[in-house]
Amino acid sequence: MLSKKTKYAFHALTYLGKHRDQKTVLIQDIAEEYGISHKFLENILLELKKAGILGSKKGKGGGYYLIKDPIDVPLSKVIRLLDGPIALLPCVSLNYYEPCIECKSEAACGLNKVMIQVRDEVLKVLENKTLADILDKE
Amino acid sequence: MLSKKTKYAFHALTYLGKHRDQKTVLIQDIAEEYGISHKFLENILLELKKAGILGSKKGKGGGYYLIKDPIDVPLSKVIRLLDGPIALLPCVSLNYYEPCIECKSEAACGLNKVMIQVRDEVLKVLENKTLADILDKE
C-alpha cells in the first residue's frame, strides 16, 4: 500500500499541475484543499524539490511550482522518493537493493525469480504512466 | 515490501513442501532451519492452517503438514493471508476494498485507473505462480 506521504505528494503534484498558470502556489493552499497538515506537507514538498520535480521561491509572493513538464514525471519516481522501493523484496529492488538476510543464495531462491517478474510488470506501468496521465483524468 | 511474516510463511511452506515424504514436521524444525522464533512461527502456521493450506496433528509424533498440492497454492493467497491487500490503494483492492478517505470520487481519480492496471499486472503473476514454482527452484 502507498503511504500517506506518497498520496499527499500526488495530491500536491496534481494541484500544482492544475495551477500551472499561476507563478507559485502556497503550501497552505494545497494543505487546505486536501486537509493535510501544513507542516507535514512542507516536508513532502521539500523532498519533491530536492528531487528536481518542484521549484520554490522564498519570501512574500513565494511558493512552489512545477519545474518539470508533467509528462516527464513518471509515477515510479514519486513513489520511490516518498515510499522507497517498489519491489516486494529487497533482493530484487533496482534502486534499493539489499540481499535478503535469511536467504542463502539468490540463485537458489524460488521467490526471487517470481518477484523479479512482478517488479518488471509493475515498472512497465509505473515508469510509463506520468503525472500528465493523472492530470488528464481530473 | 513483503513483511517478515509473509517471508517466514514462504520459508515454512517451502520446508514443508520439501519434506512431504514424512507425515509431519515440527514447528521447532522449521524455526531452527531458518532462525525464526518458535512462537512467532507458531502463529503463522496457525493462520496457514485456518486458511486450509496446512493440516496439523497434536500430541506425540504430531506436527504440521501440507494439506494441499503445492500447485494449488497461489502465491497471492499466502501474501493476502499474512500481509493483507496486494493492491497499492485500498480503493482498488479486490479483497480488502475501502474507499479512499481523501478522495472525492473514484471516477475522477487519475491514480485509481493506473493502480487498477498495476494491480492486474501483479495478480497476473501472483495468481498463476504457485508454491510448486518455488519448490522447483530450490
Added chain:
DNA sequence: CCTTTACCCTATATTTTTTATAGAGTTTGT
C-alpha cells in the same frame, strides 16, 4: 489412566515505522 509431547489460543511487551508537530533560521518583496 497418566504422563509427555506438541499444537491451540489469547494477551501483552517490544521495536520499528509512519505520521505529525514545533520552533528557530533564512530569504525576499514592499
Added chain:
DNA sequence: ACAAACTCTATAAAAAATATAGGGTAAAGG
C-alpha cells in the same frame, strides 16, 4: 524594517510489525 513564506533539524505521538509469555487442549504411548 517588517512581514511573508520557504528551509531545516529535532522531537513527539500514534500505529503497525515483530516478538514473547503462559496456560489450555488433544493425542500417543507405555
